[in-house]
Amino acid sequence: MKRTITLPGLTLAAALALTACGGTDAGEEETPSVPGTTATATSSQSADEASGAHGGHEGHEGMGGAEHQHNPNGGPPPEGIVEVSDPTYPVSSSVTLTADHMPGMRGSEATITGAFDTTAYSVTYTPTDGGEPVVDHKWVVQEELQDPGEPPLADGTEVVLTADHMAGMKGAxxxxxxxxxxxxxxVDVETDGMKMTNHKWVVESEVQPAE
Structure with a gap:
């Protein structure tokens, strides 16, 4: 009887030991499902950085936490905008940016691709694609506003954007x-490893001669 009791006892203990080990192994195999969330977030973050995300514009002129992605190719200037005939920094000039519109911009070397005589505005808007409000975005120009009236527009004026610098901006x-x-x-500029052509916009006080 003792042997009968002892053997099941040992069998039970062994089973419990195996179960414990098995639980550890299972836990290890299932662990990725928990850290998987973190890994996914990290991957998303990396993707955002690679695509030029302005991580929350708080560090970029106070942008209210929204992911802020510029198109790497800024395209041509808007119709009707007037070129400056003798700008401080002519086209093809090498300059250093002091603007902090996005991570990695301040201190970056850039090449001037256009110089224009217009009014530039800092704006707060809610993207049309349902994104978080963008606060104090710099810059959009007079020619990127729908039926704006005579410049300069007063602070607090409500406008509709025709600029298409990033998703959800046009029509906002x-x-x-x-x-x-x-x-x-x-400007053409590289920030955080992403090259941007015809990036819109920086104003003269955000530019200095190349070092």
């Missing part, structure tokens, strides 16, 4: 936060 309702009449530049 916006509020003018501030304006400037400085020369406005398009």
């Amino acid at each position: 309702e916006a509020t003018i936060e501030s304006s400037t009449d400085e020369t406005v530049y398009m």
